Each structure stands twice: as structure tokens, then as C-alpha cells.
């Protein structure tokens with residue numbers, strides 16, 4: 364099935380929009396739920412996105428019962444019987460979060476067979492911190508035909524994971540989550556150094572603690588996990604998605620509108636708030652509602668992506684689109700991924716003036732009028748960013764390969780349309 368978005372520009376966004384549950388919280392929680400050997404896990408505020416649908420299919424493929432109640436945004440998982448250690452390529456290679464199933468398979472079945480890992484193509488996306496951690500805990504990791512056309516598979520095997528001293532060379536988001544989950548049912552106390560501080564990592568630790576895991580130090584660079592005998596199925600509400608919120612803030616800002624975001628938390632946006640304020644976006648948090656507006660002309664900005672609370676790399680593409688409408692020269696330095704600028708060529712096709720130097724530095728010269736064009740979403744956030752560009756472009760912007768948008772933003776076209784935009788989603 365191919366998905367295309369069509370955006371007709373020129374409408375100011377006004378009104379109220381609901382922020383979805385966080386993709387990057389929900390996915391590790393689905394992996395963690397497979398560690399409960401009895402009972403039913405209930406995850407509320409689950410985002411209804413393609414990555415979650417794939418995660419549900421993957422949970423079913425390894426033998427769990429997983430029912431996604433879309434209208435209730437609730438996922439119920441019964442992992443009392445797991446039957447297969449195989450993460451099949453046709454599902455696992457379609458999203459990054461598939462790799463978050465590995466600790467549960469190691470604990471429950473003593474092995475995991477990884478036929479593929481997907482996710483946005485952003486340059487190198489190594490997994491050495493994860494594999495090295497599993498090895499330090501006693502696992503063997505064997506590659507089988509990984510150079511072949513079908514990619515082969517990786518086999519991780521262990522009797523029982525043993526506690527160890529582990530580390531991430533840089534504070535990897537899913538790396539931290541996987542090592543914490545590996546420690547949760549291991550024999551002894553595991554120390555993990557240089558951990559990620561992202562709010563979703565903390566949400567997942569909170570979930571694991573409810574399940575009975577003994578974890579200390581979440582939110583610091585050092586996490587200590589003392590393995591327990593078993594984890595219990597519990598109920599948890601997934602935190603709001605700060606990237607979904609950031610994208611919608613920028614959608615409002617690019618059109619010069621005024622929008623209330625229900626469920627968005629300013630603090631979760633980290634440095635992005637300060638950068639957007641410098642550009643001329645006004646924020647006011649009233650309880651669980653974040654009010655956003657932009658009246659004055661947008662000012663240019665310098666952005667360096669960084670781990671939380673730095674400027675999130677997942678908001679780098681949207682701010683590139685926004686910067687095309689700022690008056691002056693903006694500078695973007697992408698530090699986290701080594702190839703996350705494929706958006707630039709698409710924005711240039713729409714009339715933007717952007718210079719990319721090497722793979723990680725870009726200058727955006729604004730303000731340039733944008734015109735509708737045929738564009739391609741190269742990954743999730745570049746797809747969302749093209750929708751933002753389309754909101755201020757003259758005429759119609761077509762975004763193909765838009766399955767990527769559906770991977771991470773639920774009902775994106777409908778939510779923008781409810782704010783007054785003209786965005787259509789088509790499938791063929």
C-alpha cells in the first residue's frame with residue numbers, strides 16, 4: 364500500500380489539538396510487557412500509529428496475545444506463553460522498536476533470532492552498545508550470513524543473563540532501555556554507565572518499577588538494576604509524545620496561528636522551547652494545555668541537536684522547514700545522526716534556499732516563498748516537515764512515501780484539518 368499526503372497551503376492554524384501518546388515510550392513498553400510471565404499488561408494512551416501496529420504483530424509472532432483497542436487507545440498484552448525467539452524480517456525490519464523485544468526473549472526463552480531491525484534511514488544506526496552489553500552479561504552473539512542478499516540473521520543466546528558493568532559510549536536511547544531491561548531479570552546487580560536521560564527512558568523505567576523491577580538512578584548517567592525473580596503485568600499510561608507536540612507547535616508557528624495542545628508538556632521539549640521562543644513563538648502552559656502562538660515575523664536560529672535536554676534530533680527536520688520562513692540565515696548542526704538532511708533537497712524543490720556542507724551542517728537562507736511540488740518523505744520526520752512546508756506553500760504539495768509519517772504521527776491529516784489546514788491522506 365502506498366500512502367500520499369496532499370497539502371494545500373495558505374491556511375492559518377487555529378484551535379485545539381490532542382497530543383498522542385509517545386511512540387518512543389510505547390515501543391519499549393511493549394517489549395517490557397513480554398517480560399511478565401503471567402497476567403495481562405494494560406497500556407493506556409497508546410498512539411495509534413503504524414509502528415505500534417507492527418509491534419503488536421511482532422508480539423503476536425513470538426507467541427504473546429496482544430489486542431490493540433484502537434478506539435480506546437489501549438493495548439492489552441498477555442505474554443504468559445511465548446513460543447518463538449524469532450523476530451521475523453517481514454515485521455522486525457519495518458521499525459526500530461523491534462530490537463526492544465530482545466531482552467524479553469533472552470529472559471523468557473534464552474535466545475533471540477534477529478532477522479532484521481528497521482527504523483528511519485538516518486545514516487549509521489549501530490547496535491554495538493546493545494550487543495556488547497548482552498555479551499558482558501554472558502550472552503553469545505553470532506552472525507549468520509549477514510552479508511547475504513536477504514541480510515541473514517543474528518543469534519543471541521544465553522542460559523541466564525548475569526549482572527555486569529555495562530556502558531553506552533554515547534547515551535543511546537534504546538541502548539539504555541535495552542540494557543535496563545536486560546538487567547531487570549538478570550542474576551545480581553547491573554551498573555549501566557552513560558545512560559540516556561530522555562523522558563521516554565524514564566517513563567519506561569517507571570513502568571518497569573511498577574512491574575516490580577528494582578532500578579535506581581533513572582535520569583542520571585548511572586543506572587543500577589538489581590535483578591528480580593519475576594515481573595508482574597501492570598497497567599500504565601504512556602506519556603505524551605514530545606516530538607508530536609514539537610511538530611504541531613511548529614505547524615502552528617509556520618502558519619502564524621494560535622493553537623492549544625492538550626497533553627503537551629513544555630519541559631519535555633527541552634532546549635527546543637528556547638530556540639522556538641528566539642524565533643518568535645510564544646508559549647504559555649496552563650495545566651495540561653500548552654498554548655502556542657506566533658504573530659511576529661520569524662527570526663532565524665542556530666540549532667545543534669543533542670541528547671535530552673538538548674535540541675531533539677527528531678525535531679531537526681521540522682525546524683529546517685520552519686527556518687525557510689525566518690527572515691535571515693539559520694544554521695543547523697546535526698550531531699546525533701550522520702545522514703539526516705535528505706529533507707533539504709525536497710525543500711529546495713519547493714523553492715527553499717539551503718546549503719548542506721558535508722553530512723551534518725546546513726545553512727537555511729530565509730525567508731523564501733515556497734511553492735507546491737512533488738516531494739518524497741525520506742523518513743518519518745522529513746515527511747512531517749514537508750507537511751509543514753506545504754502548509755505555507757502556494758498551491759499543492761504532494762508527499763509520496765508517506766507511510767513514514769504514519770509510522771509515528773497518528774491521524775496527522777485529520778488533526779491538522781481540524782485546525783483549519785487542508786491536508787488529505789490518500790492510499791493506493
Ligand SMILES: CC(=O)N[C@H]1[C@@H](OP(=O)(O)OP(=O)(O)OC[C@H]2O[C@@H](n3ccc(=O)[nH]c3=O)[C@H](O)[C@@H]2O)O[C@H](CO)[C@@H](O)[C@@H]1O
Pocket residue numbers: 387390459460487488489490491492493533534535536537538676677699700701
Ligand atoms: C525507537 C526510538 O526510541 N527511537 C529514537 C531513538 O533511536 P535510537 O535508540 O536508535 O538512537 P540512539 O540514541 O541509539 O542513537 C544515537 C546515535 O548513537 C549511535 N549508536 C547507538 C547505539 C549503538 O549501539 N551504537 C551507536 O553507535 C547511533 O548510530 C546514532 O548515531 O533515539 C533517537 C535519538 O534521540 C531518536 O531519533 C529515535 O526516535
Ligand SMILES: C=C(OP(=O)(O)O)C(=O)O
Pocket residue numbers: 458459460481482483677743744771
Ligand atoms: C528516528 C525516529 O524513529 P525510529 O528510531 O523509530 O526510526 C523518529 O522517531 O524520528
